[in-house]
Amino acid sequence: MNIETIELTRRFGRTRAVDGVDLSTGPGVFGLLGPNGAGKTSLLRMLATVIPPSSGTMLLLDRDPSGHAPRREIRRRLGYLPQNLGYYPGFTVVEFVEYFALLREMPPGRVPGAVAAAVERVGLGDKAKAKLRTLSGGMLRRAGIAQAIVNEPELLLFDEPTAGLDPEQRVEFRSLIRELGQRATVVVSTHLVEDVGAACSQVALMHQGRIAFQGTPDELTARGVGHGVGDAPLERGYSAILAEARA
Numbered sequence: 001m002n003i004e005t006i007e008l009t010r011r012f013g014r015t016r017a018v019d020g021v022d023l024s025t026g027p028g029v030f031g032l033l034g035p036n037g038a039g040k041t042s043l044l045r046m047l048a049t050v051i052p053p054s055s056g057t058m059l060l061l062d063r064d065p066s067g068h069a070p071r072r073e074i075r076r077r078l079g080y081l082p083q084n085l086g087y088y089p090g091f092t093v094v095e096f097v098e099y100f101a102l103l104r105e106m107p108p109g110r111v112p113g114a115v116a117a118a119v120e121r122v123g124l125g126d127k128a129k130a131k132l133r134t135l136s137g138g139m140l141r142r143a144g145i146a147q148a149i150v151n152e153p154e155l156l157l158f159d160e161p162t163a164g165l166d167p168e169q170r171v172e173f174r175s176l177i178r179e180l181g182q183r184a185t186v187v188v189s190t191h192l193v194e195d196v197g198a199a200c201s202q203v204a205l206m207h208q209g210r211i212a213f214q215g216t217p218d219e220l221t222a223r224g225v226g227h228g229v230g231d232a233p234l235e236r237g238y239s240a241i242l243a244e245a246r247a
Contacts, residue, residue: 001026002185008056017042019209029181031200032189038206040189048080079153083160085144089133100147118150137164156186174199193234207245
């Protein structure tokens with residue numbers, strides 16, 4: 001398994017943003033759903049080794065990230081797109097993606113080809129030399145996706161990756177993560193239930209820091225039959241589970 005957590009908890013002051021989460025997942029696309037404030041971003045930040053857990057245990061790529069050497073190795077093999085990715089507006093797209101390739105300690109000889117391939121995969125080949133400050137919000141998000149995949153990671157973490165993308169670009173992104181999930185573990189945190197149904201083989205739903213549901217999209221759909229609310233079967237399953245959790 002590329003991700004294993006047991007009783008994983010993260011506190012901020014008196015607030016438990018993540019409260020005893022157990023997860024175990026390997027290659028494939030894993031969807032993480034939940035309302036604002038459910039703890040999704042805090043969980044992803046721990047999985048990305050950005051912040052440490054307050055308690056519990058975590059293995060990433062069969063390594064314990066609490067040690068400096070294994071954490072460094074994990075980061076070489078990890079790709080991460082946070083919800084708000086900072087950037088230097090004077091960078092070109094290529095310079096931006098190259099910067100993250102070097103941060104992940106890719107061999108210098110591999111970097112130019114890997115950067116060019118990542119930029120092409122997200123449809124920014126014609127903008128490769130454009131300054132980031134000239135790009136639209138959707139293009140910036142695609143540049144963020146490019147930096148996440150440049151090192152061909154074994155573990156990919158996306159936080160709201162389709163924010164700012166138009167419908168056609170969202171369809172293209174779903175196709176890309178399905179392809180990536182054939183050899184890597186891809187975790188996608190999103191508010192868009194339809195993205196989960198189209199791309200994910202497994203899904204978890206978080207509520208107040210805990211996992212309220214974990215299973216397949218079909219199992220999520222089944223939970224909404226007869227009593228969920230929403231325009232689509234997955235939405236009805238989502239709303240039904242949240243109603244149960246809140247009760």
